[in-house]
Amino acid sequence: MDKDIQTALNEQIRHEFTAAYLYLGMMAWFETRSLPGFGHWMRLQAQEELAHAMKLVDFVLDRGGKVELGDVAAPGIDFESPHAVMKAALEHERRVTGLINRVYALASAKNDYPAQVLMQWFVAEQVEEEKNAGEIADQLAFAGDSASAILVLDGRLAARQPGEGDGGEG
């Protein structure tokens, strides 16, 4: 496969593992503070990021490319509040969207149609990712310092199932 696309996909594999590592840290942050619903949401989020990484790994392998794994840096997980955690998650997803868009643009520029199809899935996925993180961040902003509101939200997030973004209707 095209070397530039291979490099970009390997970089994206690293970014997905970095995201998984970040959400793992956020999961621990919430679990440590006895907010198991948020912790559960973050645990599933970390698993989703690993699934994203594997999707890219499989694509590189299927195309006869070379998987080259880069370093995954430790995430900073020193947060002030649940709201600060979710704001950081949202900012992270926005950054990832920019990275995904760049890989898609490269696949387009190179007329690599299979890579374009793959990256279209990621483009659509990022809309969901930003929406889900943004919704929870907004709800925590409404909640402010209200412990009862935060606990209600914790209960709702505990219901998140694998494959969905929130604890609610889908």
Ligand SMILES: [Fe+2]
């Ligand atoms: Fe991802």
Ligand SMILES: [Fe+2]
């Ligand atoms: Fe994500």
